[in-house]
Amino acid sequence: MRICLVAFFLIGCASPVKKNMPLKEQPVVKEPIVSAPIRLKPIREFTLDNGLKVLFIRDNSLPRVSFTMLVHSGVREEANDKGGVNALTASLLEQGTSSKSASQIADEYAELGTDLSISPGVDSTMISTDSLATSSDQLLNLFYETMSSPSFKDSEIQRLKAQFVAAIKKRSDNPSEMVEESFQSTLYEGHSYQRALLGNESSLKKIRKQDIVKHYLNWYRPNNAALAVVGSFNEAFEKKVVDIFKAWPQRTLKKIPSVRLDDFTDFKMKLISKPGLAQTQIRIGQRGVQRQNPDYLKLRLVNEILGGGFTSRLNQRIRDDLGLTYSIGSFIDARYERGSIGITTFTKNESVGQTIAEALKVLEEYVAVGPNEAELRAAKNLLIGQFPRIIETADHLARNYLYLDFYGIPRSYLSEYNRNIEKTTLAEVNEIIKKYYSPRNQRIVIYGDQKLILEQLKSYSPEVINL
Numbered sequence: 001m002r003i004c005l006v007a008f009f010l011i012g013c014a015s016p017v018k019k020n021m022p023l024k025e026q027p028v029v030k031e032p033i034v035s036a037p038i039r040l041k042p043i044r045e046f047t048l049d050n051g052l053k054v055l056f057i058r059d060n061s062l063p064r065v066s067f068t069m070l071v072h073s074g075v076r077e078e079a080n081d082k083g084g085v086n087a088l089t090a091s092l093l094e095q096g097t098s099s100k101s102a103s104q105i106a107d108e109y110a111e112l113g114t115d116l117s118i119s120p121g122v123d124s125t126m127i128s129t130d131s132l133a134t135s136s137d138q139l140l141n142l143f144y145e146t147m148s149s150p151s152f153k154d155s156e157i158q159r160l161k162a163q164f165v166a167a168i169k170k171r172s173d174n175p176s177e178m179v180e181e182s183f184q185s186t187l188y189e190g191h192s193y194q195r196a197l198l199g200n201e202s203s204l205k206k207i208r209k210q211d212i213v214k215h216y217l218n219w220y221r222p223n224n225a226a227l228a229v230v231g232s233f234n235e236a237f238e239k240k241v242v243d244i245f246k247a248w249p250q251r252t253l254k255k256i257p258s259v260r261l262d263d264f265t266d267f268k269m270k271l272i273s274k275p276g277l278a279q280t281q282i283r284i285g286q287r288g289v290q291r292q293n294p295d296y297l298k299l300r301l302v303n304e305i306l307g308g309g310f311t312s313r314l315n316q317r318i319r320d321d322l323g324l325t326y327s328i329g330s331f332i333d334a335r336y337e338r339g340s341i342g343i344t345t346f347t348k349n350e351s352v353g354q355t356i357a358e359a360l361k362v363l364e365e366y367v368a369v370g371p372n373e374a375e376l377r378a379a380k381n382l383l384i385g386q387f388p389r390i391i392e393t394a395d396h397l398a399r400n401y402l403y404l405d406f407y408g409i410p411r412s413y414l415s416e417y418n419r420n421i422e423k424t425t426l427a428e429v430n431e432i433i434k435k436y437y438s439p440r441n442q443r444i445v446i447y448g449d450q451k452l453i454l455e456q457l458k459s460y461s462p463e464v465i466n467l
Helices: 085-091 102-111 133-148 154-173 175-187 201-206 209-219 235-245 296-308 313-321 349-369 373-390 394-407 417-422 426-436 450-460
Strands: 044-047 053-058 064-071 117-120 125-132 225-231 268-273 279-287 328-333 340-348 443-448 463-466
Touching: 053 235, 053 394, 064 133, 064 394, 085 117, 085 125, 085 154, 085 209, 102 133, 125 133, 125 394, 133 235, 154 175, 154 201, 154 209, 175 268, 175 279, 175 340, 175 443, 225 235, 225 394, 268 450, 279 349, 296 313, 296 328, 296 340, 296 349, 296 373, 296 417, 296 426, 313 328, 313 340, 313 349, 340 349, 349 426, 349 443, 349 450, 373 417, 373 426, 443 450, 450 463
Parallel strands: 053 225, 268 443, 268 463
Antiparallel strands: 044 053, 064 125, 064 225, 117 125, 279 340, 279 443, 328 340
16 A cells, blocks of 8 residues: 655645755746647546546556546544544555455455555545556456445554554654644644644544544545546446446535634744754744635745745755755645745754744845846746646646646646746736735744754744653
8 A cells, every 4th residue: 555645746736845966056048938828638527426526538658547536535624633534544445345355455456466545635635546458447346446335444443543653653753744743733723734644642542433434424425526537448448437436325515614824923933842853953934825826826936936946045045155954945835725835944953043044034035125037037947847747647637637626726727837827927926925925924843952952042932842
């Protein structure tokens, strides 16, 4: 089983922070690229009577077939005291069905030369598998059984809960994971987004089989999901998919009430202290935007210039000029409800205070002055240059379609992607920066040894939490 605990990727994500890579200059193209609308593979779409949306994308480049299902269930759908129930539910899908044991399910996937990839996230859960086209009928039947009739056996529940608890205990040995978890908790206090994907030891202990079954029946429903079928197949196979999945019973869905996420109006710092850490992890950020926000694409350009690459403002100042870190970058994490924007880095213990001060200075100058035409042009060309890799395979395209549909974004986002980037003006970018970035209203979370770094942070009056 492949379990990925973060499901935000492809066109929905900002540029990642680049680590352990040699420094190199990004070429600056003097003239902007002029492009036509992007031609995408044709798609056939059906909505079954039970509410399941099915997308068919034919691709005969390889003799294979894949199934990818996006279930509209994540951390948002969990009960407040049952953190981790969605990840448990998703992970248990292949741990036995009404007619097969966990080992039998695993063996059948293995006989097809494949397995199941399960990616629970904060807003949704992705489940996918693939095989040779000659095994498409067997894969279809197995995938449907996996999704529609899991057994949720007590022994498998206890085994997975133990695995989750073990993974949670290991977090303290991974400074990057620890600071990310604390950062999310700080940004989203009082909101479901503050919970970790796996929950915590206390919440996992409260989860019983009936909680998992209830979560599955409430959310893992055809009228709360979409399925993409990609590969080498014909209309007869499309009919088989429709005929099989139309038998999956729907249920009336509950509506998750939105919790208002206002902008911060003050500046706060939290120091998570663990003795003996040789380096200090730093996260600086604020609440951002929903994925469906019409300004999202412009924000990606803004983020790219600030900290998206080796020629970004943050990297040039903090890494190249001052040598305070090997890796620093900015991010935009847009979600179904408001996500976050911010800065991520690490540094040696003796330079923590200077690194934070300089990063905030870069941010303040960026908001006050904004980028120049050369920076904007370089960011445009970089995002446009990366785009073909994002949709280079039919599977990537299908996943993007699933995410766009989930967030209610028209598919023209893809076909007009390059054009919309190209036509963004410097004035629009400066307006976006001032609209969404507030340097004096930030949340800073630090993971380090207070004995070695607290003196540098006294002017920020940090809240200190000892592990």
